[in-house]
Amino acid sequence: MVRQPYLLALALGTALTIPAFAQDSADAPEPIAPETLTVKETIDPGPNVISNAQSWDGAGAFQVWSAEDLTYKGNLTTGSMSQMLISPDGATAYGQSTYMKRITHGDIEHVLEIYDVATLSITSEIALPTKAAMVAAYTPYLAMNAAGTLVYVQNATPATSVTVVDVAAGEVVQEVPTPGCFGVYPTLEGNGFSTACGDGSFASFDLGEDGSEMSRSSSEPVFDPDENPIFIAGKRIGEALAFITYNGDLITLDDSGEAIALLDMVSITDGVDEDWAPGGYDLFAYSPTADILFVAMHADPYDGSHKNASEEIWAYDVSEDTVLYRTHVEGVISLSATDEEAPKLYAVNEHEGTLEIFSSDPDAKFVLKHETSTDSRGWATVVSVAQ
Incomplete structure (x- = not known):
């Protein structure tokens, strides 16, 4: 076979230049320093x-x-x-x-x-026990007694009950049957808790110091589960246990006695021309110092819209029974507020998958101003301020 002269020259030239290049230490890269973690x-x-x-x-x-x-x-x-x-x-x-x-x-x-x-x-x-409710996250599905010694776990198999856990001893104390009822709302003192029932009543349990059940009582119905059910998220307004209904009523309850008693029921949508209703998951937050309730609201509600994200957040003066301001905020499903004269509001935005901060202005009827957001970090329904 006859080799072409120019191909032979190219091959020889390439072979000769490679060692010369490799021996040029000035062009060699600096060694990579090991990273210290x-x-x-x-x-x-x-x-x-x-x-x-x-x-x-x-x-x-x-x-x-x-x-x-x-x-x-x-x-x-x-x-x-x-x-x-x-x-x-x-x-x-x-x-x-x-x-x-x-x-x-x-x-x-x-x-x-x-x-x-x-x-x-x-x-x-x-x-x-393998009975815990496998559902979306809500605050009343995992709760603690006032002293911090007992933790209550919501169960659903689908039969409902509550597992009582002694956290210091690291063991389960007992399972409390709560047929037809859901959610755990501990009392402000002692080891008792209440739970919301399907007929509109509440069942209350008084537990001993070791978590063993002492007594059970039931209240009269305090809400209409067919026409105006409550959102399962419950919050404290002062010493009262508070709930928001699908129609926009604020219900306050006294749980300090043997059985829960209705204190008051007021509509936060009275006097509003358009049709609005609450929506979301952990959808309202209360700031005690300001005495302001913040509620995620959406327009044109319908049967099944109770989990719709916000179009507005309303600032409601609890003492005056008045909506002070309606801030346009889209996508919010859960809220948590700080306890100060000008509360900060932390919100889960379902549309964006973000956590957001809003500041409030007491001199402007608690209008909200968006301060910052996180990047998208998945789906959440509960946010807690850990001051």
Whole structure:
């Protein structure tokens, strides 16, 4: 075979230039310095906001953010369909999670996990009966007694009951049957709790110091479950237990006695020309110092629109029974407010998958001003201010 001279020359030239190039140390890249990885012992100091980014097909997370500007601090890993509870001092988080061995079928585990927020770590876990409600996250599905010694877990198999957990002993105390009732609303003192029932009444349970059941009582119906049901999220307004109904009524209850008693029922939509109603999940928040209730509202309600995200957030003066201001805010489904004269409002935006801060102006009837948002971090229905 006859080689073409120019091809031979090209091959020789290439072969000769490669070693010459490789030996030119001036053109060689600098060696890569090894990266040193460190782990912060604790998250940055300061008040936090914690949201429950619930997952239904794997691990979820409690996401921890700075309450000042929503800087992301880290997360507490949970299982599937988690429920979240934050201690009053914000130092401890409790998570009830489901762990599914094969995701779609097979064995499951239910646990109560206890977290140290500062170090973003699990400190202990307590095995639960496999009866916990596997539903979207709401505040009354995981609750604590006033002393912080007992945790209550909402069950649904679909029969309803409440698992009582002694967190110091790390063990389940008992299961309290609550047929036809849902949600756990602890009393301000002692170990009792109430639960909302399907006939419009409330059942109340008084527990002993060790969590054993002492007595049960039932109230008269306080709402109409067919025409005007309540949203399951309950909040405190002073010492009263408060609920919002689908039609926009604010119901306050006295749960300090043997049985719950109705204190008052007022409509926050009276005098409004258009047709508006509350909507969302944890859809209202109360700021005690300001005495203002913030409620997520949507226009043109219909049967089934009770989970619709907000078109406005209303600032309602509880003492004066007056809507002070209606701020246009789209996409909000859950709210939490700080306790100060000019409350901050933390909101879950379902449309954007974000957490948002709004400031309020008491001199302008508590109009809201958007301050900042997080980036999109999944789907949440509960946000808690951990001051």
